[in-house]
Amino acid sequence: MEKRKIALKAPIAVQLKKGETYYYCTCGKSSDQPFCDGSHKDTSFTPMEFTATLDGVSHLCACKHTKNPPYCDGTHDKL
Template sequence: MAAPLKVWRFIIARPIFTLNKRFFKSSSFMGAKKDDIEKAEPVENILKPKVKPHPETPAPGEYEVEPPKGKIYDKKPFKMELEAGKKYAWCVCGLSHTQPLCDGTHKTDFMARKQRGIKFHPHSFKVTETKEYWLCNCKQTDKRPFCDGSHKMQAVQDALK
């Protein structure tokens, strides 16, 4: 039995672990030798595990989830001149102070509590030619970010008086 060791005024009855000489071989602990590296198999040739798809996995496009529609901001669309090639971020949540474009209000803690877990992200888009476009302000459109007449629905009209 090994002699007891004194550590911080406590007596340890036996060593906690012992090191094996095989642990210190150059290829495992100290790093591989140059010859070992040259003989090593390329990373591309290492087999990767094959993953089988789950039998209940839906096919792409089988269950399309509609993006969430935000709070109704206004009953009518907004006419705005957009420049070709410039990137715009259309507000989806309906709480932006720079409507119809996003100002980052969806990131606030208040917004997260109010929408009960629904995460909104702005809809980024570019236009091909510079001209005036009608952007949706009711946030119920199916042709984001452009108006499709959804503001004419009775539910939208009744939401804001």
């Protein structure tokens, strides 16, 4: 089974706009973390599409092991 790359062992704060659709990187290879840049093309991973429910700053997972993707749940502290 292919492993996700840990991009960073911390969340990434991003400004989201309510109602906008985003593509969260699930492979960890994107150079545009936490968003997808197409680097998954040679993997079995696909980006996760999500729509922001609120305007403002959100902390998205960069370790790629959260149980609540795309949002950070603190799992990076245990890696």
